[in-house]
Amino acid sequence: MTKNDRWLVWLFLAPAVVLVAVLMYYPMLGTVIESFYSTSFINPDPKFVGLEVYRRIFSQQEFGQIVVNSLLWTMGVVLLQNVLGFFSALLLNQHLPGQGLMRALVLLPWVLPGVVAAIIWRFMYDPQLGLINSFLISLGVSDTGMAWLADTDTAMLSAIVAAVWKGFPFSTVVFLAALQNVDEEQVEAAIIDGAGPLRRLVDIVLPSIREVAMINLVLTTILTFNYFDMIWVLTRGGPQNATHIFPTKIYDLGFGQFRFGDAAVYGVFSILVLVLLIALYFAIQRSSRPRVARA
């Protein structure tokens, strides 16, 4: 492409740029503006109220609960998913028999449609018919089983487990790709020097996948914070708000109760979280760049 081909640059870029600008950036602005207006089912005409909706939402106990739920959900899923992803990647990098098949199979939960995954888990958690209670009762751990998704104490944990099962394969694949880029010669040299597997893991493998791991952590945090399907199908945010997180609350407020202003305030809050995480992402990328240059 030369200087004379500028028209081609804009011709090729236009459709993608226009779509992303009109259907992603512009609506983001729309949400921020909407958060300064009040609407309700009884009063559908938007009325400018400044920070009034913010004041009302922040004073509700419910907001605090949703922040806490979102934190638990996001941290729980991200940590478990990446730990499981990392160790399964290590395992699938050991050249065991059946490895090729396993590398393909391990991605299946991630390929499975989210709604289907949620339905299967809803069924596994079913108090009467579910596999989990049936298993616990036959082992004698429990007499009657648990109402996993209907009990405020266990609902969030149950949702987290289901989401980790669905999401960890993605982390596995990313870590596996990073592991395959680890310098073999360095590993061989360490073996000759008598370094055991744990030593090699800490001194060679972990430092060389550090950057991919950090970026993966930030990315999965963003995706998990915004993941709607699993919780909506499992519990719809219940019981008693115990599993409501930002995306489910926004949907419920907007499309369930027509309180668009309230939904927008929750939306602005999740945009702020996103901005923070993106800033973190760039900070990590910047700080790791010199290491790459040296390598």
Next chain:
Amino acid sequence: MRRQTPRTRFALMGLQTGLAVIVLLPFFWMISVSLKPASEPFAIPARLWPEDPTLANYISAFRPEFQVYFLNSVVVSLSTVAITVTLALLAAYVFTRAQMRIVGIIMLLVILAQMFPASAIIIPIYRMMRAADLLNTYASLILAYVTITLPVAIWMMRGFLARLPVTLEEAAAMDGAGPLRAFFEIVLPLCRPGIVATAVFVLIVTWQEFLFALSFTSTRDMRTLPVGMNDFIGQYGIRYGELMASSVLISLPVIAVFLFLQRQFVAGLTAGAVKG
């Protein structure tokens, strides 16, 4: 690293089997229940495989409304894949070839959009679709899906295009080929693996998309499979056999495509991440 003692190897094989069980048990359970006759009760301890497997659940699951949802999903997904891959290829080509500062900034803004929270922007998008009279149409879903899949698709295609040597196009230009001809005759054929990987990714995302479909379609005849499935939960009550049979039917197409093309797909998914 490869010199495992037999005992280590045995332990590692055990762990690998454990991983396979974790991954596959829910799938196995889905299939097992889908084959269970309605008359066979759920026993404790659970019977892992039905005594008398039957396809009856599949026949009742494949009812007319399911067929409509299926057709809707196919139309919306395939259209999205075709449009997204085309637009992503064009944009990624410019992003890897144009030496202009402004293009670099635009690329960053477009790729950043892949992280946007759909729930935080869905109400304004819903309003726009309503204003344009597009609710309950394929167009509303295709427009939304193309937009949300474009950033990642561009990022994946970029990983491929960045590795194609520019010298090939320069040689074509020397031979008098215009930029469009160089693109269609030199670049396009070499991008096939990237196109396949990106298409599989877009298909997986679109086939399961739930939030936009739930919000933009209120009439039965326009719903896609994930929304239809969500409705089934209420309708079927505890007729889990049919619910699981429809789950299998929904999952099969996308799993088949994935297993068939998984090598190219995984290579494409990680190319961007590692070369980024």
